Amino acid sequence: xxxxxxxxxxxxxxxxxxxxxxxxxxxxxxxxxxxxxxxxxxxxxxxxxxxxxxxxxxxxxxxxxxxxxxxxxxxxxxxxxxxxxxxxxxxxxxxxxxxxxxxxxxxxxxxxxxxxxxxxxxxxxxxxxxxxxxxxxxxxxxxxxxxxxxxxxxxxxxxxxxxxxxxxxxxxxxxxxxxxxxxxxxxxxxxxxxxxxxxxxxxxxxxxxxxxxxxxxxxxxxxxxxxxxxxxxxxxxxxxxxxxxxxxxxxxxxxxxxxxxxxxxxxxxxxxxxxxxxxxxxxxxxxxxxxxxxxxxxxxxxxxxxxxxxxxxxxxxxxxxxxxxxxxxxxxxxxxxxxxxxxxxxxxxxxxxxxxxxxxxxxxxxxxxxxxxxxxxxxxxxxxxxxxxxxxxxxxxxxxxxxxxxxxxxxxxxx
Numbered sequence: 001x002x003x004x005x006x007x008x009x010x011x012x013x014x015x016x017x018x019x020x021x022x023x024x025x026x027x028x029x030x031x032x033x034x035x036x037x038x039x040x041x042x043x044x045x046x047x048x049x050x051x052x053x054x055x056x057x058x059x060x061x062x063x064x065x066x067x068x069x070x071x072x073x074x075x076x077x078x079x080x081x082x083x084x085x086x087x088x089x090x091x092x093x094x095x096x097x098x099x100x101x102x103x104x105x106x107x108x109x110x111x112x113x114x115x116x117x118x119x120x121x122x123x124x125x126x127x128x129x130x131x132x133x134x135x136x137x138x139x140x141x142x143x144x145x146x147x148x149x150x151x152x153x154x155x156x157x158x159x160x161x162x163x164x165x166x167x168x169x170x171x172x173x174x175x176x177x178x179x180x181x182x183x184x185x186x187x188x189x190x191x192x193x194x195x196x197x198x199x200x201x202x203x204x205x206x207x208x209x210x211x212x213x214x215x216x217x218x219x220x221x222x223x224x225x226x227x228x229x230x231x232x233x234x235x236x237x238x239x240x241x242x243x244x245x246x247x248x249x250x251x252x253x254x255x256x257x258x259x260x261x262x263x264x265x266x267x268x269x270x271x272x273x274x275x276x277x278x279x280x281x282x283x284x285x286x287x288x289x290x291x292x293x294x295x296x297x298x299x300x301x302x303x304x305x306x307x308x309x310x311x312x313x314x315x316x317x318x319x320x321x322x323x324x325x326x327x328x329x330x331x332x333x334x335x336x337x338x339x340x341x342x343x344x345x346x347x348x349x350x351x352x353x354x355x356x357x358x359x360x361x362x363x364x365x366x367x368x369x370x371x372x373x374x375x376x377x378x379x380x381x382x383x384x385x386x387x388x389x390x391x392x393x394x395x396x397x398x399x400x401x402x403x404x405x406x407x408x409x410x411x412x413x414x415x
Contacts, residue, residue, distance in 0.1 A: 065169055067179070086178060329384075
């Protein structure tokens with residue numbers, strides 16, 4: 001089989017926007033290991049696929065590939081024209097910065113000022129969570145990292161992925177790779193290659209299929225650059241706040257004042273960074289499928305907000321169905337032990353489509369299944385998706401961060 005890139009229409013110069021015949025190449029992560037930051041690939045076919053993907057990147061094209069968090073849409077981070085294709089492919093606003101991915105600490109060093117010294121906090125977090133789903137902010141300048149990557153900010157967000165396919169691709173490319181999620185801007189992030197193909201088919205040349213992503217949500221983004229020494233979590237994600245707190249307590253017990261871990265919008269607000277983000281996922285509505293999403297709260301409502309009984313709410317859905325002249329198809333994205341789920345499934349007049357988030361005791365499963373559930377229910381042709389809130393602990397904090405951005409409406413349910 002030829003690995004030649006296929007395109008069939010050049011639209012205009014100088015951006016060379018192409019309509020592609022998108023190819024999907026299966027990659028087995030088990031065929032990759034690492035020795036001293038260098039990939040060891042036991043499958044010749046796998047090596048050929050990765051080399052082809054690296055060639056695409058060096059040709060200035062975008063490539064979709066799996067990470068442990070979600071599938072990424074990659075391009076060379078230090079090439080303006082290549083990076084611009086990420087924005088045009090996704091329809092991404094230019095003031096939404098990108099995360100740069102590296103395969104080794106030596107590659108990280110290429111992106112940092114020559115005189116920059118890593119802080120003790122950064123070293124600890126990198127030692128504990130790299131490779132992995134943790135992104136850190138570092139100082140930079142336009143002569144080092146293009147402004148298109150940083151959205152003109154003085155910092156750049158960098159992480160080292162742990163997925164063998166992602167890390168091996170970056171290593172073989174021998175260049176940092178910018179890679180937001182491989183989906184149209186504002187849509188749910190893809191956790192399977194088929195999600196990418198359905199959304200971006202014809203907009204990129206190559207997808208590396210490494211199977212489903214293990215984490216299911218994007219990386220945690222941390223700012224550890226403040227003079228007070230405290231750690232600011234700008235976006236919760238694959239590394240939990242509890243794990244960061246535990247690590248800091250263990251590793252920095254010898255300092256007079258152990259750094260605090262502060263979560264944006266939970267522990268503090270920063271209007272400036274919300275208007276001019278230093279990292280993705282802070283400014284725009286995200287993760288929304290093509291059908292309406294309603295967040296159902298079972299917690300205490302804010303002052304002035306009334307609860308709605310679950311049976312009364314479902315009856316209101318039946319009224320909507322009557323106006324349509326057919327039964328309403330409603331997606332339920334909820335824990336398997338949800339009382340709302342049990343009540344809903346016992347009521348007729350609505351066609352229910354259930355996608356379980358696992359039990360309430362396993363928020364890590366909810367993280368793995370959230371985006372896949374949104375995309376699956378959308379593909380099922382539902383008219384509406386109902387998501388029940390979960391406790392904002394461990395992975396649940398990141399899950400609810402995404403759900404709030406995806407939902408167009410919130411309802412407080414009385415049980």
